[in-house]
Amino acid sequence: xxxxxxxxxxxRLEGHGRITLKTNDQGEVSEAYFSVTxxxxxxxxxxxxxxxxxxxxxxxxxxxxxxxxxxxxxxxCEAIMSVEVPPTAAKLRRALNLAQxxxxxxxxxxxxxxxxxLLGMDADPAxxxxxxxxxxxPELGRAGVGLRRFGQHMIELLGRKRIHPGWVxxxxxxxxxxxxxxxxxxxxxxxxxxxxxxxxxxYKRIAGRFQDEIxxxxxFPGPFMGMxxxxxxxxxxxxxxxxxxxxGLVLVDNLEAAGFDDCIGEAVEPYSxxxxxxxxxxxxxxxxxxxxxxxxxxxxxxxxxxxxDIEMNEFKKLANGPVLGSFHYHHARLIEILHxxxxxxxxxxxxSILDKHVRARAGVNRQEGxxxxxxxxxxxxxxxxxxxxxxxxxxxxxxxxxxNNNAMNKGVLxxxxxxxxxxxxxxxMLNRVEAVIRTFDPCLSCSxxxxxxxxxAIELLAPDGTRLDLVQRP
Amino acid sequence: MNxxxxxxxxxxxxxxxxxxxxxMDERLLELSSQFNLVYSPLVDFKDYPExxxxxxxxxxxxxxxDEHKIQHIRKHTTLLVAMGDCAVTGNVPAMRNPFGxxxxxxxxxxxxxxxxxxxPSVIVPxxxxxxRPVHEFVSVDLYLPGCPPAADTFFTVxxxxxxxRIPDVASLTRFGA
Ligand code: SF4
Numbered sequence: 001x002x003x004x005x006x007x008x009x010x011x012r013l014e015g016h017g018r019i020t021l022k023t024n025d026q027g028e029v030s031e032a033y034f035s036v037t038x039x040x041x042x043x044x045x046x047x048x049x050x051x052x053x054x055x056x057x058x059x060x061x062x063x064x065x066x067x068x069x070x071x072x073x074x075x076x077c078e079a080i081m082s083v084e085v086p087p088t089a090a091k092l093r094r095a096l097n098l099a100q101x102x103x104x105x106x107x108x109x110x111x112x113x114x115x116x117x118l119l120g121m122d123a124d125p126a127x128x129x130x131x132x133x134x135x136x137x138p139e140l141g142r143a144g145v146g147l148r149r150f151g152q153h154m155i156e157l158l159g160r161k162r163i164h165p166g167w168v169x170x171x172x173x174x175x176x177x178x179x180x181x182x183x184x185x186x187x188x189x190x191x192x193x194x195x196x197x198x199x200x201x202x203y204k205r206i207a208g209r210f211q212d213e214i215x216x217x218x219x220f221p222g223p224f225m226g227m228x229x230x231x232x233x234x235x236x237x238x239x240x241x242x243x244x245x246x247x248g249l250v251l252v253d254n255l256e257a258a259g260f261d262d263c264i265g266e267a268v269e270p271y272s273x274x275x276x277x278x279x280x281x282x283x284x285x286x287x288x289x290x291x292x293x294x295x296x297x298x299x300x301x302x303x304x305x306x307x308x309d310i311e312m313n314e315f316k317k318l319a320n321g322p323v324l325g326s327f328h329y330h331h332a333r334l335i336e337i338l339h340x341x342x343x344x345x346x347x348x349x350x351x352s353i354l355d356k357h358v359r360a361r362a363g364v365n366r367q368e369g370x371x372x373x374x375x376x377x378x379x380x381x382x383x384x385x386x387x388x389x390x391x392x393x394x395x396x397x398x399x400x401x402x403x404n405n406n407a408m409n410k411g412v413l414x415x416x417x418x419x420x421x422x423x424x425x426x427x428x429m430l431n432r433v434e435a436v437i438r439t440f441d442p443c444l445s446c447s448x449x450x451x452x453x454x455x456x457a458i459e460l461l462a463p464d465g466t467r468l469d470l471v472q473r474p
Numbered sequence: 475m476n477x478x479x480x481x482x483x484x485x486x487x488x489x490x491x492x493x494x495x496x497x498m499d500e501r502l503l504e505l506s507s508q509f510n511l512v513y514s515p516l517v518d519f520k521d522y523p524e525x526x527x528x529x530x531x532x533x534x535x536x537x538x539x540d541e542h543k544i545q546h547i548r549k550h551t552t553l554l555v556a557m558g559d560c561a562v563t564g565n566v567p568a569m570r571n572p573f574g575x576x577x578x579x580x581x582x583x584x585x586x587x588x589x590x591x592x593x594p595s596v597i598v599p600x601x602x603x604x605x606r607p608v609h610e611f612v613s614v615d616l617y618l619p620g621c622p623p624a625a626d627t628f629f630t631v632x633x634x635x636x637x638x639r640i641p642d643v644a645s646l647t648r649f650g651a
Contacts, residue, residue, distance in 0.1 A: 018597060035597040037539060040486065041570040041578030043586060060566040063490020063622065111496070111516060125518040131506045142500070149499040162497050163490045163622050265588030271597045275587065284589040396586045431518070 007430055017442070019433055020271070021416050029420050032413035034405075034437065036274035043395045051077050051364070051390045052170050058382065058397075059164050064107065067100035067155065068375035068400075070168040071237055072382040075257065075371025077170030080386055082365040088355035089172030094237045095347045096158050096168065097373060098340040101236060102192075103151025104376035105293070105333040105340075108441035109199070110144025113330060116435050117206060121213070122428040140202055143195035147337060150192040154344070157181050172359035182348055189345055196338045200311065203334055210327060216418040217436045218326035218411025221246030222288065223279065224295035225403070227374045233304035234296060234339055236374040242299050243279065243289060248321045251279065257370035260381045264398060277403045288406030291378025292440065293332035298322040303335070305342030311335045326411055329439045364390045375400045377441055401442040411436040478636060481513040481526045482557075483547060485540045486567045486605065487533030490622045491558035492516075495530070497625035498632075505629075508636050522550055528635055530557040530618075534567040535606050539599035548612035553635070556614045559621040559649055561607060566621075568605040575601040618643055620651035627651075 007019040022031040042061055046054065055073040059066035071093055078085060085093075115128040118137055127135075134141030152162045158177070159165025167173050207214075225243040229235040241255040255263055267276040267284040279287035289295075303312045312335055318328060347353060370383040378400030385394040415436040419429040484492060492515065496502065512523050529551040535541055548554060559565035570578055578601070584591045608614055618631060627646045634641035 020597060033597065037598050038486065038537065039578065039582060039594075039598075039601065040536070040567055041573070041575075041582070044573055044578045044581040045569040047573075057566070060488050060490070060621075063488040063493045066488075066490065107493075107496070115518075129511070129517040131503070131511065134503050134506075141503070145499050145503060148496070152497055152499075162625070163493050266586065267589035268583045268587055268592050268594065269590070270592060270594055273594050273598050275583070278589070280588065 007433060017437070019412055019437075021412075021420065021433075023420075029413065029416040032409060032416050033269075033271045034409050034412050035272040039273040043397055046384075046392045046395050048391050051080055051384060051386050051392055054382075054384065054392065055168055055170065056164070056166055061397075061399075063163050064104050065100060065375045065377070065380075065400075066164050067096050067168070068373045068380050069382070070165075071097055071373040072371045072375075072380045074168050074170050075373065076369045076382040076384050077371070078360075079257070079369025079371060080364060080366050080384065080390075081170060081360075081362040081369075083171055083360040083362045085172045085360055086355070086357045088176070088352060089358040089360075090238055091347050091353055092158065092173050092177060092358065093168060095344050095353075096155060096165075097236050098344050099151045099154040099158070101151075101374075101376045102337050102340045103148045103155070104441075105337050106144055106147035106151065108376070108438075109330060109333050110141070110148070112441070113435075113438050114140070114144065116431065116438070117203070117210070117330070121431050121435060125431075128431075137202075140199065143198050146191060146195045147199070150188055150195075150341075153188065154185055157185055169359070171361055174359065176356045176358045177354055179354060182353065186345070186348055189341060192341045196334065196341060200334050200338065203331060207331065212418070213415075213432065213435070214325050214327040216415050217439055218407050218414060219324055220407075220410060220414070221324055222290060222407065223251055223282075224298045224322060225252075225289050225291050225379055226296040226299045227372070227379065228296075228299050229304065231304070232301040234300045234302075234308075234336070241372065241379060244299055244322065246322060246324060248298070251281075257372040257381060257383075260370055260372065260398065261383060261396065264381075266398065266402075272405070274405050275402050276405050277398055278406075285406055289403065290326070290407045291400055291403040292329060292376075293336050294323060294326065294329045295378060296374065297332045297335065303339045303342075305339050305346065308335055308339035308342055311338060326407065326436070326439045329441065333441070364388065377401050378403055401440070404440045404442065408437055408440055408442065411439075478509045479512045479523060479525070479527045480509040481522070481529040481547075481551070482511070482515070483513070483529055483531045483543070484515050485531065485533030485543065485561070485608075486536040487558060487560040488566070489532070491530075491532040491560075491620075494620075494622035494625050495557075495628050498629050499625070501629055505632060505636070509632075522546060524550060526551045528553045528555065530555045531561050531608055532557050534560045534564045535602065535608060535611055536567055536570075537599040537601050541602065541611060544608060544611050553615045554608075554612065555616045555618055555631075556608045557618050558623060559619055562609075562617050562619050563649070564605055564607045568607075571604045574603065616640065616643065618647065619649045620647040621649075623647045623651060 018035045020033045024030040055070045058069045058073040111130045156162045159167035227235045227239045228242045243252040265280045278284040381398040383396045556562045631641045
């Protein structure tokens with residue numbers, strides 16, 4: 001008999017989500033839906049407000065990656081002002097974005113995913129959390145807390161607040177860097193290096209245990225999109241986008257913020273508040289693509305910093321061409337942390353970082369502007385229109401996690417087909433279906449411009465729609 | 475010693491309050507020997523326990539699901555804390571109120587869409603007409619303003635609560651802190 005399974009809430013995720021699985025008459029899972037259950041309306045309620053307020057307002061979309069929103073939003077405003085940001089301000093913002101990527105990746109890897117990786121997918125749910133990890137693997141637990149603290153502390157030193165710093169504004173940043181703070185930041189680096197090296201070694205030691213998951217966690221061919229530097233290296237701010245196909249052939253190159261909407265469309269499905277972006281030239285759903293750490297590492301030829309270059313070389317040997325298995329997002333995240341630390345060291349070792357000219361000023365010179373940045377979870381785009389007074393009249397946001405929506409849905413189906421047997425939901429199976437979503441580190445708050453506790457329900461439905469089993473939070 | 479049962483709940487907020495809670499860093503690991511985190515986006519329990527000693531609630535109430543949840547949580551919680559400006563005043567999520575839910579959905583799922591425009595209607599919960607702070611639905615025992623409240627504030631508040639005292643929040647934080 002066919003049936004439907006619901007998992008609600010999906011835990012250890014950042015946002016509100018629910019999984020519905022449908023089985024066919026043979027009792028096999030035939031359909032899977034990952035629904036995001038919140039929407040907030042930033043694209044609408046910003047209307048009438050002054051454009052220069054946007055970075056601080058839009059940052060409130062997400063408390064995990066507010067910096068990427070600050071930067072993409074500021075860049076959209078700078079397009080409206082037609083100004084160029086002073087070079088030192090651009091460098092400072094780049095460093096801030098890297099610090100955020102480090103703390104966000106540390107959150108994803110250690111606080112949310114490592115319980116599955118270090119304690120096991122079938123471990124006691126009561127222990128399967130960061131506190132359990134800190135008990136069972138005290139050194140690694142502390143390394144994770146330390147890496148997240150490093151990123152947050154650096155954001156605080158630069159922006160005066162760990163969450164929602166007001167430092168990034170249209171035109172640059174409000175204040176230059178002081179020598180004392182630069183030294184303080186450089187002094188944090190040795191501990192950060194030690195922590196990420198320990199984590200990479202530990203991850204590579206255990207990754208081999210997860211062959212089943214590597215094979216079934218959203219492992220499929222499809223395009224990838226991400227930012228890339230002029231020389232083809234990793235980039236998170238101030239560069240163009242590239243899209244490649246599953247063989248590594250370039251589909252789109254040098255895509256700038258202004259052309260984003262022409263190239264990328266968004267579709268809606270009835271079961272989720274999270275939209276489904278796609279490459280317009282391929283149509284929906286064929287044009288669905290993946291973004292984030294795995295995409296960036298697949299697109300870039302090198303990291304552009306010595307230690308991460310070595311790690312990236314090794315990473316690229318996982319496949320002949322782009323790495324297609326989404327389980328490897330975890331590994332890619334750790335490599336990006338290492339690169340982030342190195343890139344921060346590079347930026348802060350150069351005296352130009354202390355330059356006092358960090359803000360360009362101008363009024364409204366154009367009525368439309370778009371900005372892009374790489375958020376921890378992938379490409380982020382803000383697009384605004386203003387009237388002559390600089391009041392917002394329209395906005396569109398394309399958020400990193402949304403661009404993985406299709407892949408997450410496919411991954412849930414693939415994993416459910418591999419691990420769901422019969423009409424009962426076993427806990428280990430449930431956790432694996434959730435774990436496939438965790439590899440993408442979705443920020444569901446961002447993606448619906450909403451955030452919320454993740455009420456992931458897995459509901460198992462019969463072909464006639466009757467509910468066979470349900471697991472969920474109240 | 476009976477450990478305190480602590481829950482953290484995430485409604486219509488940006489998660490920044492939860493992140494600030496985590497910003498206690500190592501201090502959180504140390505404090506964790508004195509409480510059990512029985513329900514939270516950080517742990518794997520799917521059901522809200524029969525009785526929770528302290529619940530920290532982030533975010534405003536904006537959908538029928540949020541409303542249902544906060545009622546359930548109130549019934550099963552001794553001390554309910556409104557954590558952060560969204561929970562305390564409605565803050566940013568409430569900025570949609572002058573527009574109402576329809577134009578929000580219209581902009582997101584019809585205007586700014588190039589394929590299959592439609593308002594999501596299955597599985598997802600309906601939006602409330604207005605976004606409102608937590609205390610307009612249930613009684614709140616402690617207000618912790620800030621966007622977000624700082625990690626040091628969390629540390630003081632939780633240390634005090636663990637010692638069985640109600641902290642003096644006014645000296646620690648303010649709206650938008
Ligand atoms: S109070 Fe501020 S930090 Fe907390 S959820 Fe609301 S917007 Fe985010």
